[in-house]
Amino acid sequence: MTETLYYNDISSHDGKTNLGHSTHKTGKDIDIRYPGCTNAPGEQLWTVAKNYWGSETKLDEAMQKIYKIAVEWDFVNNYQYKTVVNASRAGGHENHFHIGHK
Numbered sequence: 001m002t003e004t005l006y007y008n009d010i011s012s013h014d015g016k017t018n019l020g021h022s023t024h025k026t027g028k029d030i031d032i033r034y035p036g037c038t039n040a041p042g043e044q045l046w047t048v049a050k051n052y053w054g055s056e057t058k059l060d061e062a063m064q065k066i067y068k069i070a071v072e073w074d075f076v077n078n079y080q081y082k083t084v085v086n087a088s089r090a091g092g093h094e095n096h097f098h099i100g101h102k
Helices: 046-053 056-072
Strands: 029-032 097-100
Touching (some): 046 056
């Protein structure tokens, strides 16, 4: 199965509006829609991905695979909503997850 991830200032309501995140422009921080979400306009909450994968546990398994690759590339400041990698940064990540370069 091939998966597609959509990224950029994905935390904007339409997924396209540049919110002015300077570290996103330099590639040090990346917002990505949860695997299983589409690139359709408007927010897609983590529940879309949860439903795509069939459960929160299966979504988390997919996320852990993504984070493993991210860490190999030195993206270690990573967080998401609900099943949290970094609990202090979970708020506001209902519609995307985040990877950040060290």
